[in-house]
Amino acid sequence: MRRRLARRTFAMAASSVSIALTGSGGAGVMTSGRLLLDAAARAGLYGLMTRSLGPQIRGGESAALLRLGNRPIEGPDDVCDLLVAVDWGNIERFSAEIPLGEHSLIIADPAQGPVPAVIARANPRVVSVPLKDLAESVPQGRVNMVALGLAGTLLGLSAAGIEGVLAGLLTRKGEAVMASARAAVAVGVKAAASVTGAPRLDLADVPAGRVKWSISGNDATGLGCLRGGVRFVAAYPITPATEILEWLAVNLPRVGGALVQAEDELASINMILGASFGGVPAMTATSGPGLALMTESLGLGVAAEVPIVVCNVMRGGPSTGIPTKSEQSDLNIALYGLHGDAPHVVTAATSIADCLFTAQWSVGLAEALQVPVIMLTDQAMGQARAVIDAPTDPGLTSQRLTAPAAPDALAYQRYALTPSGVSPMAIPGTPGCAYTADGLEHSPRGTPSTQAAHHQEQLDKRQRKLATHDYGSAWAEVEGEGDTVIVTWGSLTGAARDAAQRLTAAGTPTRLISLRLLAPLQTEALSALVAGKRVLVVEQSHSGQFFGHLRAHGALPADARSLARPGPVPLRPHEIVAAIAAWEKGAANAA
Structure with a gap:
């Protein structure tokens, strides 16, 4: 069950490939990454591009981190398959965000110096390509455009498709810039022929004409x-x-x-x-x-x-x-x-x-x-x-309960104690519906009050409207069946989904629960889904805030476990799989 990161090979085309483009501020790796993502989209692929920047926000070291594939991509994979280094500027500051293995391919410009130790220690395969010299062979050529042509071709994208995305981003910069970019991309496309054993995307089953958004x-x-x-x-x-x-x-x-x-x-x-x-x-x-x-x-x-x-x-x-x-x-x-x-x-x-x-x-x-x-x-x-x-519009509309005009100015109660807890809200200027709206506790009419009875009934009202509302099935995404359950939320959902699918394929049926409604917590519904199961709560915080929240509300089995780590390095699928595998092994040894 345990996945060994260093054993991925590319004898066959892959369903997804992870790529990093790195360089100093001004090197243009974000532009190259965006264009590579758009070229993949033109080829009918899915993709995800995240970015890593230094603390100065603008300038300094940067990396465009992509994962492209023939199925929806929602999170990073375990290992970076292809790294194209425009230069090595301060890469040690974010090298932990680019996990490498011995089958990772590094494209490096020898003019930028030796491969840094933080990259070399993973023992990746390194191929030297004179990116700067190639760029200088083109009038006003830029290294990032050479890198774009090189990376896109290695991945299996067509030269026409790569060049086709330039117009959307660069046309406004003038024909001279466009001509230079096309020429630099062409040089990169040609240079790809000298690189063997590169990761390549499986384009065989990509349907044509699929409408997608970037x-x-x-x-x-x-x-x-x-x-x-x-x-x-x-x-x-x-x-x-x-x-x-x-x-x-x-x-x-x-x-x-x-x-x-x-x-x-x-x-x-x-x-x-x-x-x-x-x-x-x-x-x-x-x-x-x-x-x-x-x-x-x-x-x-x-x-x-x-x-x-x-x-x-x-x-x-x-x-x-x-x-x-x-x-x-x-x-x-x-x-x-x-x-x-x-x-x-x-x-x-x-x-x-x-x-x-x-x-x-x-x-x-x-x-x-x-x-x-x-x-x-x-x-x-x-x-x-x-x-x-392309997402469909679910048709959700705002429906505020408003108050009609009232014949008696003393009859309108803005904070009336209704069964649902929601009371009609008057639009300012509605005849007969003037009321006080501020932060003081109040009576049902809105008059400021220090009476214990008013405080109690308004507290109950505000709590009741959240507790009795029907949130439907949107409170969480629930996928799969099994005695093992991964509970997560937010951006870790993609990695958790990958992990659940791998576990299920390896013989450990696993359910994924990703919460969309964190408060009010749907305790009964969540408890019913995890009762009697092996539950791992996955999150990106130092203190396990999500785990503590679920535990405080009694939504988890007593033996539920936490897998928590702070940023900036995200949890990856293999780490979640490994945590479940270690739990299984411990249980087997105890038996």
């Missing part, structure tokens, strides 16, 4: 919010969430919406609270430091029952942490960071494609329940780009 997690989140009905956005830029705002700034006005860049995170959440109070579905996007600043106003949204969505794209923490790397360590603040008893909803996307659905669903939940919703993604998902099947 989209990032942040773009998908923006589209999902727009489809859900959001028409006002206020936010302050922060890595790695800024691209959500950039996408919405262009597309929100097309549907009559507006976006404001606020002066800080606290201002942005207060703006969206005001917009939503006025009847317009609203959202903001941020990351951990920004979410920390928003917690007081999130509590205001809970107390005043104002629907908003906060999309939090997690990065390494605490404090400013690691802005350019991924982690799942904002879970605790999202779940428990509000002071007082403040029930709210926390959702999490399970993939780049699912960012669209989860964002749309989150807007609908906020509107239906009149509550703040925190939607969690992370850097590995938000700033990554994937080639996916």
Whole structure:
């Protein structure tokens, strides 16, 4: 069952291949990676591209990390099959994110010096290609375009397909740049003939004419919010969430919406609270430091029952942490960071494609329940780009319960104690429906109150509307059957899915459960799925926050185990498989 990383060979075409393009800031490896992903899409393939950057965000070392295949790709594989090093600039800073084995192929320019020890220690096969000299053989030639032609050809993509993606990205730079890029790609295509034994994609069964999208997690989140009905956005830029705002700034006005860049995170959440109070579905996007600043106003949204969505794209923490790397360590603040008893909803996307659905669903939940919703993604998902099947619109719409005009101004009770916990919300200016909306505890009419009875009944009301709502089957993705269960969430879903499939194929039937609704936790439903099973909880945090959350709610068997690691290095499928295998071996030895 244990998979040996160093034993992958390429005697036959592979269903998926992992590639890394590395270089210093300005080397253009991100551009090359994006073009390689687009070329794969033109060939009918699926793909995923993540990026590794230094702490300076712009400039410095960088890597485009791709996995291409003939089936949907949602996470990284165990090992990097092909590494093309434009140069070796500071590669030791992120070498741990590029796992290599003895059958990995390294394309290196001898002019850039010897292969660094952190790369050579895996004993990969190294082939020297004079990338810089080849680029200089072309007027204004760039090394990254040579690398693009070389890598794409080695993978089995056609020269026409590689060249065909240049126009979409480079046309605006002028014909001279386009001509230089084409010539440099052609040089790289020709150079590939001197490299043998390279990983090659299986293109035999790729159907023609398949409609696919190339989209990032942040773009998908923006589209999902727009489809859900959001028409006002206020936010302050922060890595790695800024691209959500950039996408919405262009597309929100097309549907009559507006976006404001606020002066800080606290201002942005207060703006969206005001917009939503006025009847317009609203959202903001941020990351951990920004979410920390928003917690007081999130509590205001809970107390005043104002629907908003906060999309939090997690990065390494605490404090400013690691802005350019991924982690799942904002879970605790999202779940428990509000002071007082403040029930709210926390959702999490399970993939780049699912960012669209989860964002749309989150807007609908906020509107239906009149509550703040925190939607969690992370850097590995938000700033990554994937080639996916064109998603269908699930048709989720926002349905806020609003109050009609009232003949008696004293009769309207904004916070009426309804069986569902949701009471009609008046749009400001509705005749007879004036009320006080602030953070103070209040009576059913909205009058500020310190009475114990009012506090008790409003606490019960706010809790009841979340506890009794029907979330349907969207609360989790549940796949497979078996006595072994992997429970996970967020961007680790892809690796966990790969692991579950490998375990099942090896004779250990394994079920995957990836939670999309983290609060309120669907304890009964989850407990029923894992009762009597061997359960491994997989997450990317140092303290096992997700495991602790499930354990605190009594959703896990007593012998459930945790596999947790902080960022920035993601958990890979073979590590999950190995954890299950070690558990099985221990149980067998004990027997």
